[in-house]
Amino acid sequence: MKALISSLVIVGLSGLSLAADVTGTVTAAKAKAMPAGTQMSKADPNCPAAKASNQTVEVKGGKLGNAFVYIKSQPAAGAAPVTGVTLDQKGCVYAPHAVGVVVGQGLKIMNSDKTMHNVNAKSAKGQGFNAGMVSGSAPIEKKFTKPEFIRFKCDVHGWMNSVVGVFENELFAISDKDGKFTIKGVPAGEYTVGVWHEKLGEKEQKVTVTDKGTVDIAL
């Protein structure tokens, strides 16, 4: 896929001598925000009377949100974080739209709505599942064993979709609505940084992380 992500700019490094925070902005100059969709309550009276916001391409002024930025040539994987990550279904949308977990880390999937959702997770590596969740269902906890990006959708509400990134370790971040991201605590060294977006594809860039200075990267 021809990625529209035009540049990844690492604007600053800071931190202790052995590790640094890698921060920057993901841009996609030619990407267009997707229009809002169906009025949700028309499809399901238990959903809000608002148009479903389309978070699949969240871009404003060329700044791209919901992109995963991660260190691809990673240091050895560490232990999975004890604290899990929550993915809620609330107001008939996934909240948040994009989440990341480490291999072995719990992903708690909730349904806070007064309606039924089903979580249909599509995996290229055999980690998919399809679970119906009626209102009041206990949370489902999932753990993944292989790194990949897994797309979630709800078959009841066609506008509901989400993407879950599974990573070797915690050296990843998700860009916010202004395209900004911070990967914390990257050990000094040379790496390949990957930027992955569900519609716009993936790009890579080499980065050298040192304990001081500024690195600019254009993809």
Ligand SMILES: [Cu+2]
């Ligand atoms: Cu749903």
